[in-house]
Every structure is written in C-alpha cells, then in structure tokens.
Amino acid sequence: MTAGEPTDANAVAPAGAPRLTLALPDEAATVALAEDIAAILKPGDVIALHGDLGAGKTTFARALLRALADDPALEVPSPTYTLVQPYELPRLAVAHLDLYRIGDPSELDELGFDEFVATGAALVEWPERAGDRLPDTTLSLELAPGPDEDSRVAVLTVDAGSWASRLARTLGLRGFLDQSGFAGATRRHLAGDASARTFERVASGERAAVLMNWPLRRDETVVRDGRSYRQIARIAERAEPFVAVAAALKAHGYSAPDIHAADFESGFLLVEDLGRDGVVRTGADGEPEPIPERYEAAIDLLADFHSDAMPPPVPVGEAGELYVPPPYDTDALAIEVDLLPAWYLPSLGTEAMAAADIDRFQALWLVRFAALEGRPVHWVLRDFHSPNLIWMADREGVARIGLIDLQDTVVGSPAYDVASLVQDARVTVPDDLHDALVARYVAARREADPAFDEDGFRADLAVMEAQRATKILGVFVRLDRRDGKPHYLRHLGRIRHYLRKAVSHPVLSDLRVWYETAGIFRTDD
Incomplete structure (x- = not known):
C-alpha cells in the first residue's frame, strides 16, 4: 500500500496483522503521513520513532508538530541534549523526547513522561531505551530508506488500542483527497462540534476546502420502540442530508457550501471553504x-x-x-x-x-x-x-x-x-x-x-x-x-x-x- 491509497474507512486491522507498510516516494509523502497521523492524534497517544540517522525521523516529527500548531515555520529543535522538548499546541500538548542519552528507563520519571502522556501525546526517539515503560498502545513507526533517492519505507506497528482503526480512517481520508483533486493537500484541524464528526481545512496550491469526516455509527443503544435516541430526535446518521439541504439553500440564493466530492458510504465530504470570519468578536472581558x-x-x-x-x-x-x-x-x-x-x-x-x-x-x-x-x-x-x-x-x-x-x-x-x-x-x-x-x-x-x-x-x-x-x-x-x-x-x-x-x-x-x-x-x- 502506498501513502494516500484509499483504504476501508471503517476497517480495523485484522488480528495477527498489526503491521502496515507504506511506500513514501519522496519527502512530501513523509510530510503527508505526518499530517495524516497529526489529524488523529489524541491525549494518551505515544509514537515510538525508529530509524537510522537520516531515515526521516526529524522530517516526520517536524511535520507532525507543525501541522498540530498550524504553523509551517514552527521551530522544532532536536531534543538530543535537552532530552525532552514540550509543545503547548492548540489542540493538545505534545512532548518530543530523545532517549539516546538516558542510562536507565527509570529516568523517564525525572523527565515527567507519565505526566506528559496523562494530559497530551508523546513522540519518542530511541524508544528501545525506555525498556518496558512505553504503553502497550504505543504506535511504532519505523522509517527506512526506500529503493529510490529521497524515498522511504514506513512500517507502522500497533499491538493494542484504537490505532489500527484510526489509521485506516485517516489514510482513507488521504485517499479520498487524492481522488478528489487534492493530491498532496495539507491537512489542518478545525474546531469540531459536539458530535463524532471532525473537520479539517485542506489546501492544495491555491485551492482550499473543508474536509468533513463523518464516521458511520454502529451499535446505537435502543431507548424506545426499537429506536435509538438519534433516530427519535431526528439526528442525521449519514451525509446525504447535508448535501441535499445545501443544494436547496443554494437554489434559494443562500450561501451554503458547494460540494466538491462525496463518499457517502465512507462518510467523507469535501466542501467549499466559506472562510473563517464569524458573527462574533472578542469583548473587553476576553469572551x-x-x-x-x-x-x-x-x-x-x-x-x-x-x-x-x-x-x-x-x-x-x-x-x-x-x-x-x-x-x-x-x-x-x-x-x-x-x-x-x-x-x-x-x-x-x-x-x-x-x-x-x-x-x-x-x-x-x-x-x-x-x-x-x-x-x-x-x-x-x-x-x-x-x-x-x-x-x-x-x-x-x-x-x-x-x-x-x-x-x-x-x-x-x-x-x-x-x-x-x-x-x-x-x-x-x-x-x-x-x-x-x-x-x-x-x-x-x-x-x-x-x-x-x-x-x-x-x-x-x-x-x-x-x-x-x-x-x-x-x-x-x-x-x-x-x-x-x-x-x-x-x-x-x-x-x-x-x-x-x-x-x-x-x-x-x-x-x-x-x-x-x-x-x-x-x-x-
């Protein structure tokens, strides 16, 4: 599978096959993979980075942190001498650790590793020096040179947790973007709502759009008359109503978004970016x-x-x-x-x-x-x-x-x-x-x-x-x-x-x- 190849958006890696190999033809593909993983990163996540000098670990870490910061110029110094470099980013805090110079796994306590993971996420270089201190749910990412100059191979391994399904989802979204005229697009998180949907602002050259990620719900609890709360309350379970209502409103002259692409079965929509200016301002009290x-x-x-x-x-x-x-x-x-x-x-x-x-x-x-x-x-x-x-x-x-x-x-x-x-x-x-x-x-x-x-x-x-x-x-x-x-x-x-x-x-x-x-x-x- 190459980076960006569509996957089953709701799939979970089968038991006994927790490894995913991705061909990264150039540095841009490594950056894209970092953005794909940044899009799904959540508190408690640990990513163990493996690879020889020059394998692309720095490129990956820098791209992931810049994506989370929504700042392409963010300084990302190597933590080789400081051992840990913390980042307070808008969506979550991330600690970047280099464990090459620690002598014993117990030194992770002095670095505050458990505290970092309790409230944020961690990128760990030289993870083998942590012994058995990394969580079972750690995502292992190994980078190695590929067959061509500037190419790499990424091997992702996970033994437990939700990484497998989340990776399938985010790589499916990347494939959807590639097929929708947004190949190689940057992905930046947008503030979501109270639902399970997530939103990203994506850009490819001069083009920008909003990517809507609408996971299909399963196992809804029946609360009354064989129906779930969402069914009784008339909460949409698929993306088709959004597309239909947007079309009707546009026909009436209102500013609903154009639909650039839709994959209803996967729950992916790519829609017009209407901008960032809202109807509120910051008051004197900061609210x-x-x-x-x-x-x-x-x-x-x-x-x-x-x-x-x-x-x-x-x-x-x-x-x-x-x-x-x-x-x-x-x-x-x-x-x-x-x-x-x-x-x-x-x-x-x-x-x-x-x-x-x-x-x-x-x-x-x-x-x-x-x-x-x-x-x-x-x-x-x-x-x-x-x-x-x-x-x-x-x-x-x-x-x-x-x-x-x-x-x-x-x-x-x-x-x-x-x-x-x-x-x-x-x-x-x-x-x-x-x-x-x-x-x-x-x-x-x-x-x-x-x-x-x-x-x-x-x-x-x-x-x-x-x-x-x-x-x-x-x-x-x-x-x-x-x-x-x-x-x-x-x-x-x-x-x-x-x-x-x-x-x-x-x-x-x-x-x-x-x-x-x-x-x-x-x-x-």
Missing part, C-alpha cells in the same frame, strides 16, 4: 460577543427564508433519490427535553431530584407540543447559531451569511431557528439585543405578509426557546459526564438565564412553576 449588524443579517435571512414556501424535495446521491427533511415531531421534541431530568437534574443533587415531579414535567411539555400542531411549519436548520454562521463580506444581502452544519434539518416550527440565534448557546445575547432581533424578524415577516400572526409566533418562540434551553442544559452536562468534555459546563449559567426569560411568557406559566420548584434557577440567585 466572545455578538456583532449586532451580523446577527441582524442572520435574522433577516431567517425572515426571508420563512416568508417563502418550503423547498421542494431535493435529489441527492448517485441514484437521485428525493430527500425530504423529517418532521420535528412530538417524539423528537419530547426526548430532547427528557435530557434535563436524565442528566441535568442529577447534577444538582438529590434535593433537586426529590423536588422534581418528572411525570408532571413530561405531561406539561406534551401539552405545549400538542399546541404546536396546526401552527405554521418550515424547514428548521436546527443549530442556527454563531458556530455555524460565516460572515461573507464580499456578498450582498442574505448571502452575506454562510451556512454550515445543515444535516439535521427538520420540518417544524420556524420559531426554533429564531430561538437558536437570539438565545445563542455559546455566546451571551443581551436581552435588549434579543428583543431587537425578534422585533426585526416580526417586522420583516409582517412586511412580507400583513396577516402574519405576531402573537402566535411570540408564543411559539417562547416554547421553542424553553425547549431548546431545557435540552441544552441536559446535553452540556452529558458532554461533561459521559464524553469527558467539561468545557461545556461554563455555558450553563447563560442557558439558565435564557430559560428563565423564556418561561416568563404566560403560555409557559405552569412550566415556570415546575422549574422554580425543582430549583433549576437556584444557582443563579
């Missing part, structure tokens, strides 16, 4: 804050979209099947709010659990969801908030807002997307800006349709704001406790404030009493 005129452009987009009829079914895939977003029905809405008693309430302690009448909570929400039946529906993009909105200053009107993260689009209350924006989960939207954006949306809808039901919309908005905030409180605690992502907890105070504002609407008076009795807002007093 992100809304740029009001960009939020206004975003609310104008929603008003424009909702004033028109829903898009017709969209063909997607080679067979041209017609895609219609699923309904955001009572089952979906209800299983989302159930995340609060399942995850958030336990985090408050036994007192909150004892005070909470879960059956009444669910019954009150079912009444509110039933009231939505017969109300206007439209496409709901689902996460219409700052992480998914790109500012495109070179475009005009509603096209100035670039739209990403489209795969979970459903058909439901248009108030939901308004709620997503005016109560941005990751950025504090001040109450006065919230109210101004809602008023701006209402004015635009009434201009397009004098019969627009403002009172009904505001009631629907309160319900959708409360539903979304309730769900997010549960999601963010789940991300901490189940997935080991504690940074989401810093948003909880903001979400509670949003929820308190939403349930102040008279239509939610019964639910407001329930939340107060359960002590949901107690930590904000």
Whole structure:
C-alpha cells in the first residue's frame, strides 16, 4: 500500500496483522503521513520513532508538530541534549523526547513522561531505551530508506488500542483527497462540534476546502420502540442530508457550501471553504460577543427564508433519490427535553431530584407540543447559531451569511431557528439585543405578509426557546459526564438565564412553576 491509497474507512486491522507498510516516494509523502497521523492524534497517544540517522525521523516529527500548531515555520529543535522538548499546541500538548542519552528507563520519571502522556501525546526517539515503560498502545513507526533517492519505507506497528482503526480512517481520508483533486493537500484541524464528526481545512496550491469526516455509527443503544435516541430526535446518521439541504439553500440564493466530492458510504465530504470570519468578536472581558449588524443579517435571512414556501424535495446521491427533511415531531421534541431530568437534574443533587415531579414535567411539555400542531411549519436548520454562521463580506444581502452544519434539518416550527440565534448557546445575547432581533424578524415577516400572526409566533418562540434551553442544559452536562468534555459546563449559567426569560411568557406559566420548584434557577440567585 502506498501513502494516500484509499483504504476501508471503517476497517480495523485484522488480528495477527498489526503491521502496515507504506511506500513514501519522496519527502512530501513523509510530510503527508505526518499530517495524516497529526489529524488523529489524541491525549494518551505515544509514537515510538525508529530509524537510522537520516531515515526521516526529524522530517516526520517536524511535520507532525507543525501541522498540530498550524504553523509551517514552527521551530522544532532536536531534543538530543535537552532530552525532552514540550509543545503547548492548540489542540493538545505534545512532548518530543530523545532517549539516546538516558542510562536507565527509570529516568523517564525525572523527565515527567507519565505526566506528559496523562494530559497530551508523546513522540519518542530511541524508544528501545525506555525498556518496558512505553504503553502497550504505543504506535511504532519505523522509517527506512526506500529503493529510490529521497524515498522511504514506513512500517507502522500497533499491538493494542484504537490505532489500527484510526489509521485506516485517516489514510482513507488521504485517499479520498487524492481522488478528489487534492493530491498532496495539507491537512489542518478545525474546531469540531459536539458530535463524532471532525473537520479539517485542506489546501492544495491555491485551492482550499473543508474536509468533513463523518464516521458511520454502529451499535446505537435502543431507548424506545426499537429506536435509538438519534433516530427519535431526528439526528442525521449519514451525509446525504447535508448535501441535499445545501443544494436547496443554494437554489434559494443562500450561501451554503458547494460540494466538491462525496463518499457517502465512507462518510467523507469535501466542501467549499466559506472562510473563517464569524458573527462574533472578542469583548473587553476576553469572551466572545455578538456583532449586532451580523446577527441582524442572520435574522433577516431567517425572515426571508420563512416568508417563502418550503423547498421542494431535493435529489441527492448517485441514484437521485428525493430527500425530504423529517418532521420535528412530538417524539423528537419530547426526548430532547427528557435530557434535563436524565442528566441535568442529577447534577444538582438529590434535593433537586426529590423536588422534581418528572411525570408532571413530561405531561406539561406534551401539552405545549400538542399546541404546536396546526401552527405554521418550515424547514428548521436546527443549530442556527454563531458556530455555524460565516460572515461573507464580499456578498450582498442574505448571502452575506454562510451556512454550515445543515444535516439535521427538520420540518417544524420556524420559531426554533429564531430561538437558536437570539438565545445563542455559546455566546451571551443581551436581552435588549434579543428583543431587537425578534422585533426585526416580526417586522420583516409582517412586511412580507400583513396577516402574519405576531402573537402566535411570540408564543411559539417562547416554547421553542424553553425547549431548546431545557435540552441544552441536559446535553452540556452529558458532554461533561459521559464524553469527558467539561468545557461545556461554563455555558450553563447563560442557558439558565435564557430559560428563565423564556418561561416568563404566560403560555409557559405552569412550566415556570415546575422549574422554580425543582430549583433549576437556584444557582443563579
């Protein structure tokens, strides 16, 4: 197998065959392999580098560290004399160790090796001097001269852990890039979301794109009626919906990304790079804050979209099947709010659990969801908030807002997307800006349709704001406790404030009493 040759993207190396041999025809191929491995590196990983002088270990280590730093000029000195060179990089810390000069494996304690691996990753040269101190999950990478000048052969060996499946995945992505006109492209990590998907910005010459890596999920836990949570909540499990929704939005004149290439079975998409400029800025306190005129452009987009009829079914895939977003029905809405008693309430302690009448909570929400039946529906993009909105200053009107993260689009209350924006989960939207954006949306809808039901919309908005905030409180605690992502907890105070504002609407008076009795807002007093 040569570097970049496509592999089974979901394969795991078979038992008894933990070795993978790659032909690297030139230095660029060695750099590409380093970037491929940098893309999958995670805390706890150790890479043992083997090879004679001049075999390419320095080239590999430098390329991997520069890829992680997203800095092609990063200084990467040899750790020969310092023994260890630490790097605090944006995605994770990495320690580069050269063990040639240690006399005994116990010296790894003095170097802080265990501490490095507990919180970051490690590149280890002369790993044989570590004795049995390297983890069983260490990836062994041996580099040797190849048959031609500047060529090398890389042999990757792993005895345990997830390296085999991760290597198959990242090499499959490299093959996909090669086949899609991005041969030899650089790969740089992009901030991901709360899902299993990952994103990279790739570049080949003057061309740039975003690579979406969407692993296929298996063994989903059945929670109700033979369906998983994702199925009930209408969370997309494949990439086809993203492609279909993007095409429909572009046909309406909105700035959704072009699709350069797609491998639906593997879960690979290569899409237009809409840029890096967002709708927030850094405030005086160092925290992100809304740029009001960009939020206004975003609310104008929603008003424009909702004033028109829903898009017709969209063909997607080679067979041209017609895609219609699923309904955001009572089952979906209800299983989302159930995340609060399942995850958030336990985090408050036994007192909150004892005070909470879960059956009444669910019954009150079912009444509110039933009231939505017969109300206007439209496409709901689902996460219409700052992480998914790109500012495109070179475009005009509603096209100035670039739209990403489209795969979970459903058909439901248009108030939901308004709620997503005016109560941005990751950025504090001040109450006065919230109210101004809602008023701006209402004015635009009434201009397009004098019969627009403002009172009904505001009631629907309160319900959708409360539903979304309730769900997010549960999601963010789940991300901490189940997935080991504690940074989401810093948003909880903001979400509670949003929820308190939403349930102040008279239509939610019964639910407001329930939340107060359960002590949901107690930590904000």
